[in-house]
Amino acid sequence: MLPGVAYFLLFHYGALAGNVIAFKEYVPFDGLLGSPWVGLGNFQRMFEDAAFWDSVLNTLWIAVLQLVFYFPVPLGLALLLHTLTWSSVRRFVQSVAYLPHFISWVIVVALFQQVLGDTGLLNSGLSGAGLHTVDIIGNPDAFRPLVVAQVIWKDAGWGTIIFLAALAQVDEQQYEAAAIDGAGPWRRFWHVTLPAIRPVVVLLLIMRLGDILSVGFEQMLLQRDAVGPETAEVIDTFVYYQGIVGGDYGFAAAAGLFKGLVGALLVYAANKAAHRLGEQGVYR
Amino acid sequence: MSASARPGWMEKPRPLTQTAKALALATVVLLVCVPFLVIVSTSLASTREVVDNGGWVLWPSEPTLDAYRDIFDGGIVTHALGVSAGVTIVGTLLSLVCTVTLAYALSRPGVFGGKPVLLLVLFTFLFPPGMIPSFLLVKELGLLDSYASLVLPVLVNVFNLVVLRGFFQSIPEELYEAARLDGAGDWRVLVSVVLPLSKAALAVVGLFYAVAYWNSWFYASLYLESDHWPLQQVLRTYVVAGAGLTDATTGEATVTAPQTVQMAVLVIATVPILLVYPFLQKYFTKGVLTGAIKS
Numbered sequence: 001m002l003p004g005v006a007y008f009l010l011f012h013y014g015a016l017a018g019n020v021i022a023f024k025e026y027v028p029f030d031g032l033l034g035s036p037w038v039g040l041g042n043f044q045r046m047f048e049d050a051a052f053w054d055s056v057l058n059t060l061w062i063a064v065l066q067l068v069f070y071f072p073v074p075l076g077l078a079l080l081l082h083t084l085t086w087s088s089v090r091r092f093v094q095s096v097a098y099l100p101h102f103i104s105w106v107i108v109v110a111l112f113q114q115v116l117g118d119t120g121l122l123n124s125g126l127s128g129a130g131l132h133t134v135d136i137i138g139n140p141d142a143f144r145p146l147v148v149a150q151v152i153w154k155d156a157g158w159g160t161i162i163f164l165a166a167l168a169q170v171d172e173q174q175y176e177a178a179a180i181d182g183a184g185p186w187r188r189f190w191h192v193t194l195p196a197i198r199p200v201v202v203l204l205l206i207m208r209l210g211d212i213l214s215v216g217f218e219q220m221l222l223q224r225d226a227v228g229p230e231t232a233e234v235i236d237t238f239v240y241y242q243g244i245v246g247g248d249y250g251f252a253a254a255a256g257l258f259k260g261l262v263g264a265l266l267v268y269a270a271n272k273a274a275h276r277l278g279e280q281g282v283y284r
Numbered sequence: 285m286s287a288s289a290r291p292g293w294m295e296k297p298r299p300l301t302q303t304a305k306a307l308a309l310a311t312v313v314l315l316v317c318v319p320f321l322v323i324v325s326t327s328l329a330s331t332r333e334v335v336d337n338g339g340w341v342l343w344p345s346e347p348t349l350d351a352y353r354d355i356f357d358g359g360i361v362t363h364a365l366g367v368s369a370g371v372t373i374v375g376t377l378l379s380l381v382c383t384v385t386l387a388y389a390l391s392r393p394g395v396f397g398g399k400p401v402l403l404l405v406l407f408t409f410l411f412p413p414g415m416i417p418s419f420l421l422v423k424e425l426g427l428l429d430s431y432a433s434l435v436l437p438v439l440v441n442v443f444n445l446v447v448l449r450g451f452f453q454s455i456p457e458e459l460y461e462a463a464r465l466d467g468a469g470d471w472r473v474l475v476s477v478v479l480p481l482s483k484a485a486l487a488v489v490g491l492f493y494a495v496a497y498w499n500s501w502f503y504a505s506l507y508l509e510s511d512h513w514p515l516q517q518v519l520r521t522y523v524v525a526g527a528g529l530t531d532a533t534t535g536e537a538t539v540t541a542p543q544t545v546q547m548a549v550l551v552i553a554t555v556p557i558l559l560v561y562p563f564l565q566k567y568f569t570k571g572v573l574t575g576a577i578k579s
Contacts, residue, residue, distance in 0.1 A: 004386025005401060007439045011421070012408040018417030026420075080308060085290045089309070095565055096313050102557050104499030106520045110550055111319040113524070114326070114340060121322055121340055153315065161568065172291070179293040210410070218502055222524055236415070243416045244506065256414035264411050 022257045026249035042254035055238035062215045065148050074159030082167045097157025105218040140231040166200040202279045210267035213259045235259050327547035334543045351548035368514040375435040375497040382440050388474050391452035409442045433507035444489045451485035484567040491564045515553050
């Protein structure tokens, strides 16, 4: 037990305490403790910084698009897999669909470049057919759909696991009873399947909400240069460029702390709301 | 191949539905597989064929291993491969030891300090420390440019911890009691009773750790000098960002590596995952779900 506890104390609580830097002006020579206090100065600068608000807006944009276009995909895929009665086909499709989850973002981005880039599969096909080629990787307008597509490709299959588990726990007899009572496939879906997975859906929505200000740091960082910060700067990359690259540690830590606080508040609020609606939520 | 097992009460599916389903499933499988095929084929093609074809090859006419030979002559990739393998193996072992011991202690009722420690741990899930303080901590601890900076800051993952704890709790209490009556201490119980019963969960959590270490590049870019980079960071620099590959022995920068070489590096970075995946895949549902649903 001790090594684990020591790890959490040092690398989580030690680092968490390091957030005091957000209230300081970091001077490398004086170190974390010796640097002078500036009160809420960093926060004030942050709230007046247009680039910061741009990154917040970009983050929310991508988060909303993911919620609308990504979230339903694993659910739909799980429902589809669940209706398959041929178990070897189901297992094969599941194995293939889980796989991209284990591939690093570096590789995923490289794969997308290879398929959708200037000289990739898609454009060679288009030019071969005598059509105009499309610039997807370097086009800021295409960036948002592109990153959502990448998330779907990478994690939709993996996301089915939890829904499939919820579906597997439904008692087979409920379906049988409903069928004998004359309920067709659609009515059975509506009255047996949906209620069974509702708690899981609510749970995942709450967790998404807490994460709404983190939309794929590595994914954005890898592709920010291709389209520029106007579209690809999210809060996390803002923190990275201001702090690590720019050396403005106190300012960047303030932005990070702001993000953490808002995220925690959102989870708390969403959980409360879930309880009101009679759901279990993340915790009691 | 196990055949279809449709229960008697279920109506026969309509052909239209069947076709739509089959199409949807085929699309999913193709969407995942085709990009990999392009990568592998391009890495095996000759540079000339790739250029003639405009940057990629779906099926090489004369497969060659030239790209792979180039890589392993160059030195950078070979070295990075060693770094990645070392960090993955050492990191996974350390992480497993720390996670298992902590999860075991937290899974037993009545351990001194169990409840506060559990809350302490779960809180970090809700409120992670943030990038800047973590970076400054690593810096102040003097871990910059050491491989420890890739392992220590991510030693225990809360999700993995919760999965293992749930799994340990699902082991019947009688087994613990029986072991105790035989005079086994905590260590003995853990090693000879709990761990053998937890193979599925250990396999899954081990895989999660290994994949995380193998795939990580960001910490390396933060904490390490370029001559210590692991494979993914090399990949990021030379393939995604398209920088020129430097010859490690002469230090001479060459032009951007040819497409075939870039794709070969990609293949090398992916292969270890494809190798372990089939063996551990069967444990996913069992390992993750028993753990996650219990808690």
